[in-house]
Amino acid sequence: MKKQRSTPRSPAPDDGLVDALVTSAFVTMSIINRIGAAHDLSLSLIRVLGILSDRRPRMAELAHYLGLEKQTMSGLIARAEKRGLVERAPNADDGRATDVFLTSTGAKVVKQLQVQGRRALAPLLERLSASERRQLGELLRRMLDADDAEGAKGRASS
C-alpha cells in the first residue's frame, strides 16, 4: 500500500491531514456558499466584499487578491455596483486607476454575512471543547500565517 520506499524517513502520515483539510474546506465553502446564495452572492463576490470591508483597493489589486483576471473583476464589480453594493471612484494619485469601496448597503450586507456565517458554523465548532477550539484556531493561524499576505490567492507556487 505505501510506496514511500525512497524516503523512508519522511513518509506521508499527512495524508489524513490533507484529507481532513480538504474536506473541511469543502464543507466550509459549502456553508458559505449557501449563505451567499440566500443573498444572491457568489463566492467570489463574497470574498470581494470581505476584502472591501477592510480596504479600498484598486481593481487590479482586487483581481490579484482573488487570483482572477482583471476583466473578470470588471464584470464582477460592474454587477455589484449595479446592485448598489459597491462603488467606483477614480484614484487620486493615478489617473488610470479606479478605487473600489463598499456602499453603506454593502457594508450592511457584509455584517449580515458575518453574523450568519458564525451562526452557521457554530454547530461544527460546538463539537469541540473550548480549549480544543482555541487550539484549532491557533494551529490554523500558524499554518496560514504569512500566507494570506501574498501567497494565498491562487498563485502559491507559480
Place this chain on the structure above:
Amino acid sequence: MKKQRSTPRSPAPDDGLVDALVTSAFVTMSIINRIGAAHDLSLSLIRVLGILSDRRPRMAELAHYLGLEKQTMSGLIARAEKRGLVERAPNADDGRATDVFLTSTGAKVVKQLQVQGRRALAPLLERLSASERRQLGELLRRMLDADDAEGAKGRASS
C-alpha cells in the same frame, strides 16, 4: 463593538476561529482550484470525481452530495462523459435511475489530482511540527466527523 449584551455568558471568542477556518477554506480551495484549472476541471467536477473514486452513486445522490440540483448534475456529468472521465449506466434495481462511475482515465486523473494536491498543500503543512499536524488532523476530523455523512453538502442547517 461587542453586541453580546443579551447573552453575557456565551460570548464569541470563536470569532477568531471562524475567521481562521474561513480563511483556510479559501486558501485551500484556491490551491485546489488552481490544480483543477491545470486539468480543466472545475471545483464541482473535482468533487464529483473524488466521490466517484469511492462509490458508484446515482445522479440524484451525486447532486445531493454536492448540494446541487439534478439538472446541474446532468450537465456536469454529460460534459465529463464527453471527455471520457466518467460513464453512465442504467441502474439494475430501478429503471429510472442512472449510475455514474469513473472510467479508467477518470481514475488516473483522480490519482494525479491527489498527488498534486498533497504536494501543493505540503508547504502549508510544513509550517507545523509533526505533532502539531497530528493534532490538527485530529481536531478537524473530530469537528467534521458525523458531518460528511449527511450534513455537509450544503444543507447543514436547513
Place this chain on the structure above:
DNA sequence: CAATGTTGGTTCGTGATGCGAACTAATGGC
C-alpha cells in the same frame, strides 16, 4: 517635449456553471 513602451480598465465573444420551468419515463400505491 515628442515618441515609445508599459500599466490600469473596459469591451467583446466564448465556454462552463447553476438554476427554474417544463417535459418524459419508470415506479409505487390504490
Place this chain on the structure above:
DNA sequence: GCCATTAGTTCGCATCACGAACCAACATTG
C-alpha cells in the same frame, strides 16, 4: 388500470471566468 411520485433530461437565462483586442493615462527614453 389510474394517479401521484420520483429520476433524469432538455431548454432558456444569468453569472462567472478567460483570451483577445482596445483606449487612456502614466513612465521612459531620446
